[in-house]
Amino acid sequence: MMSASTLDEIRKAVAERLNEPSKEGLRLDGVVALRKSSQGVAPHLFQKGDDLSELEIAPKYPLTTLVSKLHKRYPTIKLAIVARGCDERAYIEMAKRNQIDPDRLYIIGFACTAEDAQECYCPEPFPKNLVVGVAPAPGPANPLVAKYDAMPLAERREFWKQQFLKCLKCYGCRNICPECFCEACAMEDMAWVEPGLLAPPFPTFHLIRAMHMASRCVACRECEHACPAHIPLTVLYDLMRRDINDLLGYLPGADIQAKPPLSLSLEQSPLREAR
């Protein structure tokens, strides 16, 4: 559980930046955060004078998607976001792909608890722009990753066949993903995914997403939380994160200056020497 004092500190930090815009020369139009609602929490744009006692930070939710929408709709709006480590990583990958304007977003970062980090198998449970809280140790690696990586092909196949058979084709994994923003989605393209099949066709449906996640997945685990069939999707995406780092030395969400390597030439982004 997040301590009450962390929440108070975040509310205070937001109030300072929102209501005293001269501070740090910000002039913010609003702060994107979660707000209490009758159903739990919901994303909200807090503006000057709003009641910040309604601001919440849990459960986690990918707020960068909302920032992207606001940035596109209001081309001059200046925002801040109350962000966890994964929100900041998501923002970094989105900014590289022109989904968020980094000049118009300020990060009010807070550290996750050690329990959160453990539950999410989080590689970095705190943002670089850490305003509130103390950075906890990274969570452990997902034990399933090593387990399935060591399995023989036939066993892997059996495992994933069972997992993918559960899929309801609800597109929840894609819809919640902060890095899934293509206007035309390959998972809806009849050339690649035949319509009318449930479970959706193997191997195309899930592997298209896994492949697209290779240079994008920031390990926020939202897809897995959203999946009504409890498919352990991030096991595949963690393997892709590992592979692209091995192949090209690229870690999604780490560096806003590093361009996505799959669309660059070998001169711009060379292959790593074989290990």
Place this chain on the structure above:
Amino acid sequence: MGVEGFEPRIVAFMCNWCTYAGADNAGVARLESPANILPIRVMCSGRISPEAVMRAFRAGADGVLVMGCHIGDCHYAAGNHRTIKRMPLLRNLLSYVGVNPERMELVWVSAAEAPRFVQVTKAFTQKIKELGPLSQEVTE
């Protein structure tokens, strides 16, 4: 686990400028290459999306060859640079869900390498024959 009398279906994506011309030259020179190969001509190996490779498998291919110009020879300068980054990732991904990665291969064949085209396609066809049909591995 080869299957008696099994003739694999192999989809070979070939780039227009190098491999397709190499395959053409093999034909002109009367070099025999396996009839298992189903050529699909694309303008550049960089155009071959992972989705296309997956669709080939889904449509019944037992093996997929992705072929293009050698690095440095790309007609579009750096088209095949994308291929060389993308295909190893896809190969790994297929293996993570239990598809034998040996069923997919990335090979460079230039327009002047007709004998190499024959050798590569023969060796790959032989390998897939030994692996057996994909349906043996992937059933729904």
